[in-house]
Amino acid sequence: MAIKALPTSFFERPTLEVANHLLGQVLVRQLDDRIVQAEIVEVEAYTADDPACHAFAGRRPRCEVMFGPPGFAYVYFIYGMYHCLNVVTEVDGVPGAVLIRALAEPKSGSQLQLNGPGKLCRQLEIDLQCNGLPLFDAKQKLYIKSGRTIKEEEIAVSPRIGISKAVERPWRFYLKDHKSVSRRK
DNA sequence: TCCGGGATTTAA
DNA sequence: TAAATCCCGGAA
Numbered sequence: 001m002a003i004k005a006l007p008t009s010f011f012e013r014p015t016l017e018v019a020n021h022l023l024g025q026v027l028v029r030q031l032d033d034r035i036v037q038a039e040i041v042e043v044e045a046y047t048a049d050d051p052a053c054h055a056f057a058g059r060r061p062r063c064e065v066m067f068g069p070p071g072f073a074y075v076y077f078i079y080g081m082y083h084c085l086n087v088v089t090e091v092d093g094v095p096g097a098v099l100i101r102a103l104a105e106p107k108s109g110s111q112l113q114l115n116g117p118g119k120l121c122r123q124l125e126i127d128l129q130c131n132g133l134p135l136f137d138a139k140q141k142l143y144i145k146s147g148r149t150i151k152e153e154e155i156a157v158s159p160r161i162g163i164s165k166a167v168e169r170p171w172r173f174y175l176k177d178h179k180s181v182s183r184r185k
Numbered sequence: 186t187c188c189g190g191g192a193t194t195t196a197a
Numbered sequence: 198t199a200a201a202t203c204c205c206g207g208a209a
Contacts, residue, residue: 044192046192052192053192054192056194078191078192078193079190079191079193079194080191080193081193081194083192083193084192084193086192091195099192111190116193116194117193118193118194119193119194158190159192161192162191162192162193163192164190164191164192166186176197
C-alpha cells in the first residue's frame with residue numbers, strides 16, 4: 001500500500017484551524033542516508049491581518065509562496081544562520097502559514113533533538129531549496145502524512161515566541177507536557 | 186546602495 | 198546578556 005500524504009483540503013482552511021490540527025501529524029523527511037518521521041508537537045500561526053506575519057506588508061519575493069495555494073512549504077532564512085519551516089494555509093490568494101517549531105520522533109532512542117524551528121531545519125537539512133515544495137505529495141522528499149488525533153484538552157496555548165509585533169496574540173500551540181517543545185522566553 | 190532588524194540558538 | 202551572521206525590505 002502506497003504511503004499517503006495529507007490532502008490539500010487539510011491545509012485549505014483558516015490558519016488557526018490548520019495550526020491546531022497539525023499537532024499530532026507526521027512530518028516525513030527523506031535524506032540521502034536515512035528517513036526521519038516525526039510528530040509535530042509545537043506550532044505557531046501567522047495570518048494576513050497579523051503584523052507579525054511576513055506577508056503583512058504585502059506580496060514580496062521572500063513570502064510569495066504564502067500568497068499561493070495551500071499545502072506548500074514556506075521556508076525563510078533568519079538571523080544569518082537558521083532556516084524556519086512553515087506550511088502554507090488558506091485558499092489561493094490569501095496569505096497564511098503555520099510555523100513548525102518542534103517535532104518528536106516516536107522512538108525516543110533517537111539522538112535527534114527536534115525542538116526549536118532553527119534546529120529542526122538544520123538537522124533535517126531543510127533550507128531555501130525546500131521553499132515552495134508541495135507537502136501533500138508523498139513522492140517528495142519532504143511531506144506531511146496523517147498521524148494521530150489530538151484531543152482539544154491535550155493542546156496548550158500561549159503567545160508566540162521571538163516576535164516584536166502582535167506579541168499578545170495566543171497563537172502558539174503545543175502538546176501539553178511535551179519535552180520537545182521550545183523553552184518559554 | 187546602504188542600513189537595521191529579524192518567527193534563533195548557544196554560551197557565559 | 199550578548200554574540201554569531203546574512204538575507205530582505207525600506208529608505209535614501
